[in-house]
Amino acid sequence: MRDLSLYEKKIIKDEEFPVQMFESQVRKPGVYFQPHWHEHLELNYVLKGKGAFICDRKTIPVREGSLVIFNSNVLHEGISEGNVFNTLVIIFEMNSFSKEIADYNVLFESLIEDDEKIREILLSIYKEDVERKHGYRLAIKGMLYDLITYLFRNYVTESLSPRENTLRLHNLGRLNTVVQYIQENYSEPITNKELADLIHLSEYRFCHLFKESVGKSPINYINEVRLKKAYELIKEKDNTISEVAVKVGFSDYNNFGRLFRRYYGFPPSRA
Structure with missing residues (x-):
């Protein structure tokens, strides 16, 4: 990866x-x-x-x-x-x-x-x-x-004061660890607590920091990673759409279809 x-x-x-x-x-x-x-x-x-x-x-x-x-x-x-x-x-x-x-x-x-x-x-x-x-x-x-x-x-x-600039860099560096973990494990179930533990924060503090820095919640970010990978796999035409949904980490096919349509503006069948 x-x-x-x-x-x-x-x-x-x-x-x-x-x-x-x-x-x-x-x-x-x-x-x-x-x-x-x-x-x-x-x-x-x-x-x-x-x-x-x-x-x-x-x-x-x-x-x-x-x-x-x-x-x-x-x-x-x-x-x-x-x-x-x-x-x-x-x-x-x-x-x-x-x-x-x-x-x-x-x-x-x-x-x-x-x-x-x-x-x-x-x-x-x-x-x-x-x-x-x-x-x-x-x-x-x-x-x-x-x-x-x-x-x-x-x-x-x-x-920015030197302290504010250092703090910003520190928070971005910590999030790199989280994002890399998501990229390598998106096909598996991932919880907020699991991600928070990676950078030694409480679940509440982690979710706040992630949304403050990235502009979206961890679950929304994870789903975007999964949907982008799903789009690539569907285009390859080596798997059915339901198989792709499972491969990228969605256990509910209907939820996968709904999120895909919302994100791309068309259903998976038209990818």
């Missing part, structure tokens, strides 16, 4: 251009990236379509022109609402651009809309990345400095 924990390790080795940038092109509705976190700052600018991001337990509806900022060490998840959802994704570590700003441990606003300056900068960055003329990386880097400065002056919501 591969490691699908909440933590996503990002390695950007190019000191001259310490940025990961790409256009995400989603062509079907639904969840298109799972909850995860990393130390880097991540910007998602919607180029086309509608969708939503779940960030720090809040659902953020977005449309063309929306900028969503995932602060470092914050869980986030992406959802498309249609067959076309394109976003410009820019990921970098603040230390690589400004140690001064990084030392403040600032949190930027999660959603920014209708800001013409931000739109202008991001569309210019996008154009440079698409055309890739000589010196495009230098041009993009310069525009990112302008964007960071503008965000710092206009869209900072709060600063």
Whole structure:
């Protein structure tokens, strides 16, 4: 079983251009990236379509022109609402651009809309990345400095103390253990107490921490893991739908069908 924990390790080795940038092109509705976190700052600018991001337990509806900022060490998840959802994704570590700003441990606003300056900068960055003329990386880097400065002056919501930042990292690290266990044992019955014991918390405290951090209850998260695996198995057509339901951990076929339809918007027979 591969490691699908909440933590996503990002390695950007190019000191001259310490940025990961790409256009995400989603062509079907639904969840298109799972909850995860990393130390880097991540910007998602919607180029086309509608969708939503779940960030720090809040659902953020977005449309063309929306900028969503995932602060470092914050869980986030992406959802498309249609067959076309394109976003410009820019990921970098603040230390690589400004140690001064990084030392403040600032949190930027999660959603920014209708800001013409931000739109202008991001569309210019996008154009440079698409055309890739000589010196495009230098041009993009310069525009990112302008964007960071503008965000710092206009869209900072709060600063985390070193203790708050450490606590956030600690809680996310503990949840990695839980999520990895779920990924490896989803086909078996799993209780909240069993998961709580993994990280030495009471069942009540564990459920509160999990929902606070992931944005959904442990059982809902477990069912999502099972449903995604079920979808993969059904597409392979090696087992009947009832056999798939049992393989991924559902003992009640009717419950499996109901949850599958609710999650995907169609019955298992149409997968």
